[in-house]
Amino acid sequence: MGQQDAQQVCLNGHQITDSYHYSPNFRMKCCSQCGAETIHQCQSCQTEIRGDYHVEGFFGFGDSTPVPSNCEGCGALFPWAKKQQDLTVATTGPRQDGFKLIEHICSRFHLVTKQLRTRYADRGSLIVVDEYDVQDLLHGLLRIHFDDIRPEEWTPSYAGGSSRVDFLLKDEQIIVEVKKTRESLRAKHVGEQLIVDIARYRAHPDCKNLICFVYDPDGWVANPHGLESDLNRKDEDFEVKVLIVPKGH
Numbered sequence: 001m002g003q004q005d006a007q008q009v010c011l012n013g014h015q016i017t018d019s020y021h022y023s024p025n026f027r028m029k030c031c032s033q034c035g036a037e038t039i040h041q042c043q044s045c046q047t048e049i050r051g052d053y054h055v056e057g058f059f060g061f062g063d064s065t066p067v068p069s070n071c072e073g074c075g076a077l078f079p080w081a082k083k084q085q086d087l088t089v090a091t092t093g094p095r096q097d098g099f100k101l102i103e104h105i106c107s108r109f110h111l112v113t114k115q116l117r118t119r120y121a122d123r124g125s126l127i128v129v130d131e132y133d134v135q136d137l138l139h140g141l142l143r144i145h146f147d148d149i150r151p152e153e154w155t156p157s158y159a160g161g162s163s164r165v166d167f168l169l170k171d172e173q174i175i176v177e178v179k180k181t182r183e184s185l186r187a188k189h190v191g192e193q194l195i196v197d198i199a200r201y202r203a204h205p206d207c208k209n210l211i212c213f214v215y216d217p218d219g220w221v222a223n224p225h226g227l228e229s230d231l232n233r234k235d236e237d238f239e240v241k242v243l244i245v246p247k248g249h
């Protein structure tokens with residue numbers, strides 16, 4: 001008789017393994033492609049995501065297990081399918097949802113930086129090392145959806161004289177702030193800086209929505225969900241969303 005296994009998938013929909021129980025050594029806490037966290041059960045009802053069907057004595061028919069869009073226990077859309085649906089609504093809806101589009105770009109940023117490291121015959125590339133690289137690459141990616149992107153240069157009180165550039169999307173009344181963590185800029189300092197920046201942008205006449213994109217490829221932020229929920233807020237006239245990417249180190 002056979003046995004039904006579960007599969008493990010990252011929140012962006014990359015399959016990690018379809019033999020979650022049978023081959024525990026294939027499990028990963030976060031996705032090797034995009035860095036996102038992984039799940040093997042529905043987050044609403046805990047039903048396992050259907051994986052490979054093992055038949056004793058038979059090995060590898062080679063058919064890969066598809067990644068489903070909906071939970072077979074409760075019918076809920078899985079996060080990757082939800083993202084896709086949100087994106088469709090955001091790009092084709094009556095009014096573009098700038099917030100969702102930027103979230104989508106940010107959620108795949110780590111994939112883009114990794115892809116850029118590989119070029120034909122080792123040609124030159126944009127290798128993301130510091131915050132300026134993150135700014136420039138994000139600026140380019142914002143062009144996919146936005147025409148009017150205004151770099152806003154300012155010198156924060158904590159930066160000891162060095163200035164930073166954030167982006168104002170004037171039509172959408174969104175400001176995108178960019179940070180990259182490093183050993184000297186871990187969670188505590190990022191949090192403190194963001195509190196200062198959020199207060200500043202609250203008073204900005206063109207800013208109704210603030211997205212703080214924190215690129216954390218080396219995992220200096222130990223509890224990204226905690227930091228996000230500490231700082232996220234939604235008032236009537238001002239919304240802040242902190243996105244720490246990737247998560248799940």
Ligand SMILES: [Zn+2]
Nearest residue numbers: 010014031034
């Ligand atoms: Zn992934």
Ligand SMILES: [Zn+2]
Nearest residue numbers: 042045071074
């Ligand atoms: Zn479910």
